[in-house]
Amino acid sequence: MDLEAQIRRDKLPRHVAVIMDGNGRWAAERGQPRVFGHRQGVRAVRAVTEAAAELGIPYLTLYAFSTENWKRPRTEVNALMGLLVETIRTEVRELNKNDIRLHAIGDLDKLPERSYKALLQGMKDTADNKRMTLTLALNYSGRWDILQAVKSICRKAEKQAEALTEEDFDRALCTAALPDPELLIRTSGEMRISNFLLWELAYTELYFTKVYWPDFSKEEFYRAILDFQRRERRFGGLSAST
Numbered sequence: 372m373d374l375e376a377q378i379r380r381d382k383l384p385r386h387v388a389v390i391m392d393g394n395g396r397w398a399a400e401r402g403q404p405r406v407f408g409h410r411q412g413v414r415a416v417r418a419v420t421e422a423a424a425e426l427g428i429p430y431l432t433l434y435a436f437s438t439e440n441w442k443r444p445r446t447e448v449n450a451l452m453g454l455l456v457e458t459i460r461t462e463v464r465e466l467n468k469n470d471i472r473l474h475a476i477g478d479l480d481k482l483p484e485r486s487y488k489a490l491l492q493g494m495k496d497t498a499d500n501k502r503m504t505l506t507l508a509l510n511y512s513g514r515w516d517i518l519q520a521v522k523s524i525c526r527k528a529e530k531q532a533e534a535l536t537e538e539d540f541d542r543a544l545c546t547a548a549l550p551d552p553e554l555l556i557r558t559s560g561e562m563r564i565s566n567f568l569l570w571e572l573a574y575t576e577l578y579f580t581k582v583y584w585p586d587f588s589k590e591e592f593y594r595a596i597l598d599f600q601r602r603e604r605r606f607g608g609l610s611a612s613t
């Protein structure tokens with residue numbers, strides 16, 4: 372069955388966020404080191420980016436490295452950072468060809484210098500692209516972002532506390548340039564938010580699949596979109612039929 376053909380183009384989520392999980396387990400099942408799983412994970416990143424852009428989804432955000440991921444063995448952290456540099460360098464041409472802008476959220480200037488530079492260069496080289504914004508969450512955590520937003524609001528002290536609005540808070544978050552996600556996908560069977568986009572996920576539809584990230588293909592992405600399109604979104608209100 373052609374899943375892509377079943378997707379309604381007038382009911383696409385504007386923003387899909389993804390917790391890419393299961394690279395390590397995928398590799399272990401094959402008797403390979405964890406880094407092998409991350410390498411395969413990059414293929415899935417490519418497939419999903421392509422699928423989202425082809426469908427016409429304007430924003431895709433991928434959780435590539437959390438604030439907590441620094442706790443992993445140094446060799447794995449280094450490998451992930453190396454993979455990031457390598458991937459950005461090799462994919463910029465493809466991003467430009469497909470009119471995709473690279474963007475990033477997180478405590479970015481604390482990344483290793485080489486990764487930070489590659490990231491800035493990748494963002495600069497794709498800054499004029501319009502079809503889709505691909506955001507990598509790097510050294511990101513939802514609580515970190517909420518705390519840095521509070522700090523920046525306090526520092527500026529432009530308003531009385533009572534006058535602060537949700538929109539003011541939105542603007543202080545590192546996701547200010549992005550609409551809230553309409554769909555969150557998490558792979559590998561874990562059913563947690565894990566400190567991702569805590570404020571922004573308030574009304575997001577959640578989709579969990581047992582598939583490990585390296586096996587997450589275009590077809591799996593279409594499945595998630597179709598599931599989203601079957602849901603009724605009420606935002607705390609009542610459904611049209613009641």
Ligand code: FPP
Pocket residue numbers: 391392393394395396397405409410412413416433434435436440451454455458459507559584
């Ligand atoms: C989770 O699997 C995955 C990560 C922590 C990193 C995701 C990184 C990539 C897919 C590759 C690099 C990405 C880009 C955009 C260049 P896990 O290691 O937690 O797996 P496990 O839960 O099975 O141990």
